């Protein structure tokens with residue numbers, strides 16, 4: 001895979017993906033908004049994993065920033081072999097009565113940026129006849145939990161379509177669908193994560209490892225852990241009225257993983 005570009009690489013699942021890729025000797029390009037944190041993570045990766053690391057500070061909700069990431073992805077002299085669309089966040093609000101600007105930012109980061117970066121990477125990779133795209137969706141994709149679930153459902157469906165379109169090109173697309181993972185996600189959304197008890201939690205090491213193993217196999221959908229694969233199977237087959245009843249948005253707009 002050579003060089004991997006990871007969005008949201010400074011925390012949680014993205015940070016763990018970056019470490020595991022570095023341990024597998026991939027060069028890295030780290031994307032996130034906070035420059036100081038990007039610099040610190042890059043330095044640790046260089047020191048402890050001994051790999052080349054570039055940092056690309058960008059707010060993926062902003063078109064000009066997104067275009068700089070596209071430029072890097074399509075650089076003919078410095079090819080990127082793996083794109084990881086991981087950056088994302090919970091909104092911490094209900095849709096009805098919530099702030100529309102926050103909804104638009106979430107759509108821009110978790111849908112538009114995923115589409116724009118995948119378009120750039122898939123084109124460049126298909127021309128070279130090799131490469132991979134890993135898009136982070138969620139088990140929430142199969143629920144009815146507000147706009148976050150809708151964005152993740154888009155990512156899942158989009159990735160499946162992309163994988164079909166890329167068949168025979170040497171390029172693969174994988175959707176990673178984790179359940180609840182201990183990261184900075186819930187605190188960033190202002191959610192008290194003690195609401196959920198022990199066994200529902202996954203750790204980011206396992207989620208990243210299963211996601212990267214799926215990429216290496218060219219697998220299209222990866223749901224880490226038997227627990228969440230079973231939950232997914234139930235969500236896929238249950239009548240939608242039941243899914244809405246059990247896994248529908250709460251009136252408080254509690255953000256979901």
Ligand SMILES: NC(=O)c1ccc[n+]([C@@H]2O[C@H](COP(=O)([O-])OP(=O)(O)OC[C@H]3O[C@@H](n4cnc5c(N)ncnc54)[C@H](OP(=O)(O)O)[C@@H]3O)[C@@H](O)[C@H]2O)c1
Pocket residue numbers: 007008009010011012013014031032033034037058059060061086087088089090109136137138139177178179180181182183184185186188257
């Ligand atoms: N944690 C869970 O339970 C869970 C479950 C299923 C799926 N997921 C998905 O997994 C992905 C990673 O989440 P996480 O749990 O690892 O969250 P996290 O620990 O909060 O990390 C989020 C990362 O995204 C970056 N980011 C946020 N907004 C950005 C923006 N506008 N532009 C560029 N980068 C941005 C953050 O850095 P800056 O703030 O510096 O930009 C950070 O590096 C997300 O797509 C999330 O939806 C999470």
